Amino acid sequence: MPAKRPSPTVLREATRQARSFERVRQAHQREVAEDYVELIADLIDVTGEARAVDLAERLGVTNATVNAALNRLARDGLVTRQRYRSIFLTTEGRRLAEESRARHRIVRDALIKLGVDSETAEIDAEGIEHHISARTLAALREFLEGAGTP
Amino acid sequence: MPAKRPSPTVLREATRQARSFERVRQAHQREVAEDYVELIADLIDVTGEARAVDLAERLGVTNATVNAALNRLARDGLVTRQRYRSIFLTTEGRRLAEESRARHRIVRDALIKLGVDSETAEIDAEGIEHHISARTLAALREFLEGAGTP
DNA sequence: TATAAATTTTAGCTTGCACTAAATTTTGTC
DNA sequence: GACAAAATTTAGTGCAAGCTAAAATTTATA
Known part of the structure; x- marks a missing residue:
C-alpha cells in the first residue's frame, strides 16, 4: 500500500486551510504571545534569566504547557532557545x-x-x-x- | 478484546482533568459566549429573529462554525433551538x-x-x-x- | 406541486492550549 | 565523581474554535 506522499490536491487544500487559520490565530493567540514575552522580559530584567519553570509558576500552568507555548513562540521568531537552557527574546520579541x-x-x-x-x-x-x-x-x-x- | 468500559482509575482521572479544564475554559470561552448572545439579542431586537446565517455573516465565520458554537451555547443553557429553526435566548442568555x-x-x-x-x-x-x-x-x-x- | 435555492446540520480535519505521566538532561550535594 | 533532585522535553489526551465538503431540511419559485 503506497500513497504516503500527499497528492497535489491535498496539498493545495492544506495551504488554503492554513491561510484561513492565519486570520483566526491572530485573534486570541497574539494575546498569549504578548503575555509570554512580557513575562519573559520581566524575568530577564529582574532575575537575570527566564526559566520555563518560573513562567509556569507565574502563569499557573504546567511545564509541559509552557514548553509547547515556547515552541510556538520560537517558531514565530519571538524567542530563541537551546535545549535544556533558559529562554532569550529575539529583537522582535523584545520589541x-x-x-x-x-x-x-x-x-x-x-x-x-x-x-x-x-x-x-x-x-x-x-x-x-x-x-x-x-x-x-x-x-x-x-x-x-x-x-x-x- | 473486552475493556470497553473505562476503569475507575481512568474515570477518576477524567474527572480531575475535567475539573482543571473548567478553570481554563472560563477564560477565553466566556468572551465568545458573550459575543454570541449579544449579537443574537441584537438580531432578535432589530430583525425579529436570529438566524445562523446572519450570525455567520456578522462574525465573519462559516455556518458550520456558528452551528458548533450554538451547540455549546445550548449545552450551557444560554440558547434554545429546534432543528432547522431560528435561535432563541434563554432567560439566562438574555440576562x-x-x-x-x-x-x-x-x-x-x-x-x-x-x-x-x-x-x-x-x-x-x-x-x-x-x-x-x-x-x-x-x-x-x-x-x-x-x-x-x- | 415539483424543483431550485437557501439554510442548517453533519462529518472530518487542523491548530491552540490545557493536562498527566514518563523520559531526558542538567544541577546540586555528599 | 556518583547519585539525588530539579528542570526540561516528549508522548499521549481532551476541548474549543476554525475550516471545507456534503447531506438534510426548509423556503421560495416556476
Missing part, C-alpha cells in the same frame, strides 16, 4: 515585550486616574491591554498628561 | 446579553468621552468589554456621569 509593557502601564495608570484601586487596575489592565488600538492608546496618554492631580 | 450590552455601552461612551472617535471606540469596546471588573465598570460609570460636556 513586542516593550510595547506590551508600555501599553500595560498606560492602561493601568489611566484606570487609576479614573478612580480604580491599584490592585484592580493592575488586574484589569492585564486583560484590556491587548485590545487597545493606537488611537485609544493616544487618547489615554493625553488623558494622563492633561490636568494631573490638582 | 448575559443585556449585561454585555450595558458593559459595552459604558466602555464605548467612556472612550468617546476620553476623545476617541466613535468608530474606534465601538471597535475597541468590543474587545475591552470582556475584561472589565465591576469596580472598573463603576469607575467608568462615575466618569461618564461627572462633569459632562462643559
